[in-house]
Amino acid sequence: MTQQEILDAAMRQSAVDCSCSAEDFRRETNVVVESRPSADASRYLTNPNICALFTYGSNVVASCRGDLIPEVEAFVNGMPKHHRCFEPQGIYELNRILQKADARVTWMHSFYLPDLQAVFSAEVFCPYETRELHPEDFTDLYLPEWSNALCSSRKELDMLGIGAYDGGKLIGLAGCSADCAEMWQIGIDVLPEYRQKGIASTLTNQLARAIFEHGKIPFYAAAWSNVRSVKNGLKSGFRPAWAAMQAEKINK
Known part of the structure; x- marks a missing residue:
């Protein structure tokens, strides 16, 4: 197994979790998709997503309910840098959007792969x-x-x-x-x-x-x-x- 194969496997799983393509995590532009239920989603996630944001460093992939897409898309694309979505100001704004879904951000983690x-x-x-x-x-x-x-x-x-x-x-x-x-x-x-x-x-x-x-x-x-x-x-x-x-x- 190579380092690239490890990263590819992680992106494949994140694609399942987000209802998107693994290539979406490599794009330079943000991606917003509608979340769909999957039996293969990571067990620590609530699936389908009301709203979940993922980044591998080049952009944000947002996976959310269909009715939230316009506002979530405006939110992620309105940030000066994609990583700002994960900072307090971004979380406050996202929580405002999530009020209509009776939801709020509940956790945020960094994930690590083996070198x-x-x-x-x-x-x-x-x-x-x-x-x-x-x-x-x-x-x-x-x-x-x-x-x-x-x-x-x-x-x-x-x-x-x-x-x-x-x-x-x-x-x-x-x-x-x-x-x-x-x-x-x-x-x-x-x-x-x-x-x-x-x-x-x-x-x-x-x-x-x-x-x-x-x-x-x-x-x-x-x-x-x-x-x-x-x-x-x-x-x-x-x-x-x-x-x-x-x-x-x-x-x-």
Whole structure:
């Protein structure tokens, strides 16, 4: 697998999520399309989209309800730079548009893809024993302290994990979810008293390598303000690839 193949796979999935073409993310002009339901959409998204904005760096692809298209199109094309759509002023304006849909922006993340050279040469070290875990090992681990690594509402998607142990005590856990056909998303948790010891980056990196061994592509997500998580992704061998923002109903 090459670096270009990894990026192409991510764009293919984003195209499914947005009801557009993968080539739309490479355009220099913004693209606004009507969102359509898809059984193959990423599991962490609400599908179809009321409104979702994606960028891989050259433009914005907006996927939204048909009745919102004129205003969303005016919004994204009215910004002086496409990335301004994701900044506070842009979010305030988008929320005004979304009022008619009884919706508002609920989350925004940066998404990271593995840099092959960085993942397989990362200098990470964990002073504790690590073990590979499988779905049968997760049964008793759906607890608040492991809520980033595992998802209790989508247990069937939790595929693989790497745990760190101090004696017999689980102190850190990286888990991955089969959120997409070709890609598994990594989440990481470390008990507070064991942080800043290299555990998170070691587990994240080991899990990324294991995911490749299973024939899938690892990916990682972090809120832009979660500096600790961003640093972990970078140290583990991941690099920024795209950003996404989604709106959901206010009163579900």
